[in-house]
Amino acid sequence: MSNNLLAGKKGIIFGALDEKSIAWKTALKCHEQGAQIVLTNAPVALRMGEINKLAEAINAPVIGADVTNMDDLKKLFEEAQAHFGGKIDFVLHSIGMSLNVRKGKHYTEMNYEWNQKTLDISAMSLHRVLRTAWDMDALNDWGSVVALSYIAAQRVFPDYNEMADAKALLESVARSFGYHYGVKRKVRVNTISQSPTRTTAGSGVKGFDSFVDYAEKMSPLGNASAEDCANYCVTLFSDMTRFVTMQNLFHDGGFSFTGVSQAIVEGMGGE
Numbered sequence: 059m060s061n062n063l064l065a066g067k068k069g070i071i072f073g074a075l076d077e078k079s080i081a082w083k084t085a086l087k088c089h090e091q092g093a094q095i096v097l098t099n100a101p102v103a104l105r106m107g108e109i110n111k112l113a114e115a116i117n118a119p120v121i122g123a124d125v126t127n128m129d130d131l132k133k134l135f136e137e138a139q140a141h142f143g144g145k146i147d148f149v150l151h152s153i154g155m156s157l158n159v160r161k162g163k164h165y166t167e168m169n170y171e172w173n174q175k176t177l178d179i180s181a182m183s184l185h186r187v188l189r190t191a192w193d194m195d196a197l198n199d200w201g202s203v204v205a206l207s208y209i210a211a212q213r214v215f216p217d218y219n220e221m222a223d224a225k226a227l228l229e230s231v232a233r234s235f236g237y238h239y240g241v242k243r244k245v246r247v248n249t250i251s252q253s254p255t256r257t258t259a260g261s262g263v264k265g266f267d268s269f270v271d272y273a274e275k276m277s278p279l280g281n282a283s284a285e286d287c288a289n290y291c292v293t294l295f296s297d298m299t300r301f302v303t304m305q306n307l308f309h310d311g312g313f314s315f316t317g318v319s320q321a322i323v324e325g326m327g328g329e
């Protein structure tokens with residue numbers, strides 16, 4: 059159902075890998091709500107070819123960009139503005155990758171070179187994207203930028219490994235750049251801290267299925283789905299949330315503020 063919340067708006071969506079991706083669902087919802095979209099992902103992800111199905115469904119061009127490469131980002135913002143015939147209203151940063159997790163390195167035995175890459179891809183990339191837009195003055199006044207985070211930035215989830223540090227940095231960049239972009243252009247920058255969600259990036263975390271089940275039992279509303287996360291992104295890109303900025307917004311069915319739930323107590327043999 060469309061309320062045309064994003065009628066006339068133009069956005070760049072990073073990170074749609076396959077139909078499970080949060081970015082994929084968000085692109086569909088934004089299109090449904092009247093937005094025009096440019097899709098982007100790393101060249102290696104584009105080679106999978108899946109994204110072309112999404113591009114066709116929402117009539118969006120696909121422009122490759124490695125988010126750690128400033129020339130790629132500059133080209134992306136130039137081509138997106140040429141395609142739209144003007145500036146951009148919203149950006150979704152839906153990107154995460156941990157080399158230490160992927161290569162099975164325990165947090166206490168971290169490889170620091172891999173860690174640098176993880177922080178660059180998963181966190182400083184938000185700074186790179188914002189900086190590129192800032193230098194080119196590519197965002198309209200009252201634009202909105204959203205990046206995706208996880209509660210491991212605040213609480214310890216041991217198997218989340220170095221990604222916990224990456225998410226803490228990501229949330230900090232959203233706050234810090236959000237200040238400057240707010241002053242300069244009334245652009246808002248927020249992170250959404252999403253429930254564990256069965257996607258390619260999510261499933262890379264050790265013990266992920268147990269993680270999902272635990273969060274489901276701990277959350278009064280249950281886990282938030284990728285589709286619901288996409289709906290939340292739409293509200294943040296819309297004009298209904300113009301004064302929300304520099305926030306980390308929990309979209310987790312109440313998990314973050316629950317100490318223990320009845321379901322968990324019963325699972326431990328209590329009443």
Ligand SMILES: NC(=O)c1ccc[n+]([C@@H]2O[C@H](COP(=O)([O-])OP(=O)(O)OC[C@H]3O[C@@H](n4cnc5c(N)ncnc54)[C@H](O)[C@@H]3O)[C@@H](O)[C@H]2O)c1
Binds near residue numbers: 152179258
């Ligand atoms: N799945 C979860 O449980 C969960 C929970 C909270 C937050 N998140 C966050 O949501 C975001 C999206 O992840 P997802 O779960 O949809 O998984 P996903 O695997 O579908 O998406 C991750 C994306 O990052 C892209 N990417 C990786 N390296 C890149 C690079 N160098 N340049 C450009 N793009 C690159 C990948 O190609 C992929 O499209 C991530 O930030 C993730 O940490 C996920």
